Amino acid sequence: xGGIYVHEKGQGLIEENEVYANTLAGVWxxxxxxxxxxxxxxxxxxxxxxxxxxxGHGKLEDNDIFNHLYSGVQIRTGSNPVIRGNKIxxxxxxxxxxxxxxxxxxxxxxxxxxxxxxxxxxxxxxxTLKRNKIFDGRDGGICIFNGGKGILxxxxxxxxxxxxxxxxxxxxPIxxxxxxFDGLAAGVEITNNATATLEFNxxxxxxxxxxxxxxxxxxxxxxxxIFNNQDAVEKAVSNGQCLYKISxxxxxxxxxxx
Numbered sequence: 001x002g003g004i005y006v007h008e009k010g011q012g013l014i015e016e017n018e019v020y021a022n023t024l025a026g027v028w029x030x031x032x033x034x035x036x037x038x039x040x041x042x043x044x045x046x047x048x049x050x051x052x053x054x055x056g057h058g059k060l061e062d063n064d065i066f067n068h069l070y071s072g073v074q075i076r077t078g079s080n081p082v083i084r085g086n087k088i089x090x091x092x093x094x095x096x097x098x099x100x101x102x103x104x105x106x107x108x109x110x111x112x113x114x115x116x117x118x119x120x121x122x123x124x125x126x127x128t129l130k131r132n133k134i135f136d137g138r139d140g141g142i143c144i145f146n147g148g149k150g151i152l153x154x155x156x157x158x159x160x161x162x163x164x165x166x167x168x169x170x171x172x173p174i175x176x177x178x179x180x181f182d183g184l185a186a187g188v189e190i191t192n193n194a195t196a197t198l199e200f201n202x203x204x205x206x207x208x209x210x211x212x213x214x215x216x217x218x219x220x221x222x223x224x225x226i227f228n229n230q231d232a233v234e235k236a237v238s239n240g241q242c243l244y245k246i247s248x249x250x251x252x253x254x255x256x257x258x
Contacts, residue, residue: 002026006033006058013038020044029056029081036061043067052079052104059084066090072114075102075127082107089113095134098125098150105130112136118160121148121173128153135159141183144171144194151176158182163189164206167196174199181205186212187229195219204228
């Protein structure tokens with residue numbers, strides 16, 4: 001049912017394979033394993049493409065990971081892989097999902113055309129995202145919920161259908177020197193008792209404002225350039241228009257109050 005299973009401190013080089021149409025995960029990496037996966041095509045699975053859990057580590061480099069019914073990559077429970085130079089797209093439940101104390105370094109990936117979120121960071125997870133391109137998401141670019149953290153530096157986050165970065169429910173990420181632009185909703189949206197540290201980001205040309213804060217939210221904001229964003233929300237509300245259908249997924253709470 002699953003494709004490749006690496007466990008109990010397993011190692012190895014998995015290179016230039018086609019891993020596809022698995023009922024379970026395409027590749028499972030668990031319990032202290034540190035394999036290297038390079039230039040594989042991992043696609044069209046019924047669940048996750050690559051699943052790191054229970055201290056699964058290793059490197060994922062230059063793979064094409066696409067069209068999974070769950071996420072392209074999932075990282076949880078102490079796993080800390082290096083994910084670099086991959087294309088991760090067409091995930092029905094996110095491109096990359098980091099949850100339940102997951103870690104990981106995501107660097108220079110292209111993460112696009114995913115439903116729900118390009119990258120989800122949930123439940124006490126704390127990954128580092130550097131120099132990724134996260135774009136053309138069917139919902140949000142990066143969604144950080146339920147006490148998610150994360151360091152996001154020098155990413156380009158653009159053309160996402162919902163917020164470029166949505167931060168909610170007790171989360172507190174750090175965003176530095178990102179470019180968040182051309183979004184169809186807000187650039188950065190912070191709601192539900194979350195906060196964030198925003199330093200030296202450029203947030204521009206987003207349809208529903210650059211930085212949207214729910215009442216009582218007080219992020220640490222320093223040296224950002226927030227410009228050329230439109231207030232399409234206010235215009236639409238004052239004209240009595242319905243903006244768009246509320247996302248079918250309940251985790252976009254902002255849109256309930258129009």
